[in-house]
Structures are given as structure tokens and as C-alpha cells.
Amino acid sequence: MSAPPVIPLDDEQWWQDPYPSLRAARDGHGSGVTPDGMAVLLRWADAEAIKKSPAFENEGLEFIEERGFRPGDPLYEWRRYSIGALNGAEHQRLRSLVNRAMTVRSTDRMRDSARAHVEAALRAGSGPGDTVEQDIRSGFRSSPFFVITEFLGVDLDQAMEMAATMGQGSADAFGPAVTQEIRDAANTTFAVLMEFVGDLVEERRADPREDLLSALIEAEEGGDRLSHDELVVLFTNIFGGAIESTLSAMTSVVYELARHPDQLALLATDPDGLKRGAVEEVLRHRPSFYAVGQKVVAPTTVGDLAFEPGESLSIILGGPNRDPDRWDDPERFDITRDPTKWSFTFSMGPHFCLGQALARTELQETAAAVARLCSDLEVVEEPRWKPFATVNQVEALRVRYRLT
Template identity: 30%
Template sequence: MGESATLPALGEIDLSDAGFWDRPPAERSAAFAVLRRQAGPIWFADPDYTDIGFERGTGYHALVRHADILAVSRRPELFCSGRGGATNILDMPDEYAEYFGSMINMDDPRHARLRRIVSRAFTRRSMADLSRQIDAVAARTVDAVAARGSCDFAVEVAARVPLAIICEMLGVPPEHHDFVFERSNRILCGFDPEFLPAPEKIAEQLLTAGSEIVDLVGDLAARRRERPADDLISHLVQANVDGESLTDQEVGSFFLLLAVAGNETTRNAITHGLMLLTDHPEQRELLASDLDRYGPGAVEEIVRLASPIIFMRRTVVEDCEVNGRRYREGEKALLFYWSANRDEDVFPDPERFDITRTPNDHVAFGAPGPHFCLGAHLARAEISATFRELLTRLPDIRAGEPDRLIGSAFINGVKHLPCTFTPAEARA
């Protein structure tokens, strides 16, 4: 799992080729190392997704250096998220925007308005209560597999913790958790045939998954307006900040953002975390020796190397120059966080897993700016609680060889990860 690869020639690298994202992680890493050594961002042609309704553009700048990504992220007035969408290379068709047009694909002042309303509702629950809830979910998740001695870690542990927490926070009944999980897989799968089995109906499957989740939250929101509960949906439908409230469409889009992004990204960080701790037993022993001392650093290092979100897109608002590079109005720039988190100019020996790494200025939650991840603290807490539970109760848990990565340029995800451990009794 921790192999190195020969550096390819620049002409052999095509980030728009779906085959590139099927390569082993070591080969991807070697390719990005080559790109970081170039004089500036390389221009790539757009991928061709015209068969599912996306109009092909002229191409994009691939920003792979930490400094370039920070500089662009700090200039939202020059590099926007709302033109064409931030989560896809090609401009988002109108029919997709209806379901996937969350605040991650918006700019100020609308983005600031939504974030202000959502942030107020998001922090209503005390951190102490949320911490207890996360600990309880982590314990229940380990209980479910503890006696067996093996499981599919990606599906049965890593996916279950953030899924349960997000759904419980939102007020989604337990009988709908698997429904949300399956639809979120479809949306973020990058056209992987395991999740979208009918290639000729990709657009239909994506739109159906989005509409089904939005319909679910619409039903929940209607009920909460009449009978509020102590959950996030109730707070969102009643939120009023400076005279502003969310429309039904905005509530649905935010739910989709949390259900998809909040679940999938943390799931994959936890999965990569077990792989890293298995590959680096000395770091595992150090973490287990003092979870309170080394836990926070371990979470940051896991997130840095996992980089669950591989890129975000920005669109150039006006002609400008940033870090010596000229950008033209209307051009696209892809911010490859996965590469920035391995930038040799920022992280000495960047492929080394070091839970004591200080400083650790990764951009796995996004770079500083208006779109820094709203749920970063929640994700950190979920990762920390999961590994505390695992290393305390299943101390010899080890990852086997992972199934291939999800075939996606956007999500650095592992579909299945077998693991083994000495069976233990569930807590009483």
C-alpha cells in the first residue's frame, strides 16, 4: 500500500483521462510530483462528458502547488465558485444545478448569507452533547463487528460512523440511513460501474439520486415545520438570521451537501487512516501509547495524506496575474488539494506518514477563504473517536489489501477494505 513509482514524462500525464484515476496511488503521486516541478500550472483539455449532458469547454489550469492554491483561494473576487460549479470540471447543466447547487457552488453575497444562516443552526447543539453522540456512534459501530474477527472496514466501520452522525444530527430516521448512503455513493462515485451499473443512463441515475435525497428532506422539513424537534432540519427550517431564512430548495441543497460530502469525505479519511496505521506500525504504536497526546496530530496527518476531496474548481472572473501566472476571464482553474498536500516545499518528505508532523498546514479541508469546510471540526471529531474506539477495543486491527479506488477524479475513495482483528465482546 505504500509503494513508490518511477516518475513519468510530462507528456505521459493527462489528468482528464479517466484511466489516470484508475492508476495506483503511487503512480498518481509520481505524476503530480512531475507537475509540481514545472514552471507554472499546466493546461489540460477538458474531459468529454457530452454524452451525459455536459458541454465540453476549452480546458483548465491544473494548480498543483500549495502556494498557488492558497493564493487563488484567498482571491474569491477573481476566482469564483458560482460560474459553472466548484465540484465538477465541466459547467453544470441547469438540470443538475437544481439538486447539486449547494452553497459550495455559490459566491458572496449569496454564499455568505447561506453560510451565516447554516452556521448559526449548525452550532446550536453544544460541542459536549455532540462529542457524546459521536463517541456513542463509534462504540455502536465497533460493537457491530467486534465479535467477528474480520469485516469490510470501508463499508461496515468507516462509512457507518459519519453516516449515522450526519443522519442523527439532521433528524433522518434510522430506517432511511442506508437509503442516504446508497444515493450518496451514486452521486460521488465518479461514474464507477459498481455504483452506476447502467453506463447509458448515467445522467438519469445521478439526477434520480439527487432528487430522491432532496425529496426525503422535503418530507422531513414539512413535518418539522409543524412539529419541530431537536435536530438540524428543525433549526434550518426555522432559522431566521437578520430577517433571513432558507427556502425549501436551499434546505434541500444543504441537506444534500451534508449527506453526501459530510459522509463520503470522512468515510474515506477513516479508511485511509487504517491503511496508513497498518503500513506504519511504528506510528501506530506511538499513537496507541498516548491517544490524548498524539491523537490530534494523527488526525491531521491522516487527513493530509488521504485528501478525500482531490480538487475543487474555480472560474476566473477577470484577467489577472497570480504568482506570476496570467489567467484570462472565463478560464477554469482546478485546485488539486491532493497534490498540494504533498508539496515538497511545504511538507519535508511529503509521502512519509508522521503523526508528530509540525507544522501541518494541509489544505484537505480547503484553503483559507470563504469556502473552508464548515464541517472540519465535526470530521476531526469523528475520525478521532473512531480510532480511539478501535485502538482501545480492537488493538491489533489491521487492514488487508484494499479493493481498487473509486474510479473518480474528485473523491479519493476506497470501495472495500478487508480487515482482521482478534474478536472482542461487544460492550454491555
């Protein structure tokens, strides 16, 4: 069999439109490899098999040990309890304690608030009949931040301090080239963050409210509860997981609707009836995360690939999300597809995105608001997609529309 094609992740240009190369690799070979030789899975059936098989797990502490972090380092101790880095029974225990607090019913109460933030961003201080031109990514920036802050029940000044601490360069600590300087900065950031959130948890324990943090403190399953360290880290996982991913998807809702005026016109005929379909199609067509990584823990085969323990692989989501074996005419953007047939964008299996119900609520209100408020929507300048980023995001999206 021929060698799998290289997916050129090291080429900045690839990030501007990865879909043709993913299609060629998937349909021509079934899979690909990264420039470093790691397997890239692209078919729906393979991606599903991997995320549901006990032979594969999420990367745990070894991921940061490889980057030079050691037990006792604040970032190491944070990752020890991070839900995305736990597997098996430990992970299941945490999920069952948190699941109840993150139901569709609990996230649906954020719908009015999400709609109000999006509508204000689209109006941008103008009135009916006015033409608005703006970078919609900047316009939307504060919306998911306000929503998660209200959902968690954090005061705004505390949330801003937390976001500022989290934004201090810690992302570099998960990148491919970690220096001692990056390690020192990340450890300082995580030490400050843990102390800050630890105080917040104690404050809320003493004075509970009707919010998610209080619900997490109260969460109990078979006499079991979250420990202080688990609570603190889970809180940062939820807060940190909620913002950039949702902002990126909200921006993509506007981008796709602007590029497909026929679909926007259709959505405008029944915004509340069609918003679910529109959102699922944006998520499928343009996933907000570029990939999900896995490590192999038992010898196994997937399709025609054999894996040995210790190997890593990547599922690049643009592969399964446009696999013709699952989707009819997959390159076509069509908001009338069945909205209950989900794409791979929130992943699958035990680590399936914990915040998907909240994200979907925010995105549905975004799609409906665009359809209700914006006519003659157009992209003013083709956006540049940020290369080498975990969350697929444009640097800016300049759009023009008339307010109705």
C-alpha cells in the first residue's frame, strides 16, 4: 500500500483552507500523517471507533512531563486534576459529579442573556435602516465571557481578574517548544489562579447562591463529593473551555451565513424553527477545534492501521465532519440537514464536550439574531485564519449589513 499523505500542518498557508487536502487524504488513502510522522485519522468510522474504544485515552500527565514540568510545579498539580487529562474510573467519577449541574435545563436559563448580548453586539449602537460595518469577532468578544461568568455565578470583577491571569501566556506551556522561561511564567500563572479560585470556592461554600459554583460544591453522587482541589481545577476547566471556542464558533456562524445568502434568506423565514439546523451545519462545516489528540494504551487496529501502546494520533475534525460515508454531498453548506445527526465538533465518547449544551444555546441565539437583524450581510475582507492554533479562529472578520 502507498505511504499515507503528509498533512502539511507546518505550512501557514494550509491553515487558510485545510479542507481540500483533508478530503484528498481521506478519500484517496483513508488517513494521513503529520510532518512528524504521527497518524492522522480522517474517516468518520475510524474517529468514532477510536473515541469509543478503551484502547485509546486522552493524554494525561506525560503530556506536560514531556514539556519539562515536574510534580510540585503549580501547572503539574493543576493538570493532575484536569478533567480532560483524566481517564477511566477517575474521569468517570468527576463527570458523574459535574454532569447534573450542566444539563440542557440548567443551560437554557442563559438563553435570554445570550440573545441580549448578541443583539447588542450586532446593533453596535446603530438603529433600524442603518448600515453597520464592523469586525464581528471583536463585536462578539465579550458575549461568551459574560454568559459563562453569569452561568458560573462569578462577580464580574472577579471574572475579569481570572481571565487576565489565565491569559498571561500559559498557552505556550502546552505548545511544542517549551523553554525554562515559559515554564516559570506558566507556574507563576497557575499558582496565582489556584489561590484566587480557591478563595472564591471558600467564599461560596460559606455563602451559597443559585449558581453553578454552588451546585458543584453541593454535587453529591452516592455519598461522594468533589474535593477542594478538584473543585478549583474543574472551575478553571469550565471557565477556560467556554470562551475562545464559543467566540470562534459564533464568528463562524456569521461567516458561513454571509457566504451563503440563500441559506441566510431561508433561515430568516423562520429563525427560531431553523436555528438548530443552521448551528449544527456551521459546526459540521467549520469545526471550532482543529483536532482531538489521543494516546494508545493497548495494541489494536483501526481500519487498516495498527497501533502500539505509547503511540499518539490525531483526529483532524475536518475529516470526519465532511466524510461522504456519513454526509450526503458533504461539501455543501445546507442548514436543512437533520439537526439531531451531530458532527464530531464536540468530540465523542467519555470526554464529549461538557459545555456543549451551553455553547449550542449561545450559537442558536446568534444564528437567530443574525437572521432577524441583518440584511444584505456580506464579508468585506476575506479573513485570515490563525495558523497553528488549537481553536480554529480568524484574526478578524470584517462584515457589512443593514439593520432591519
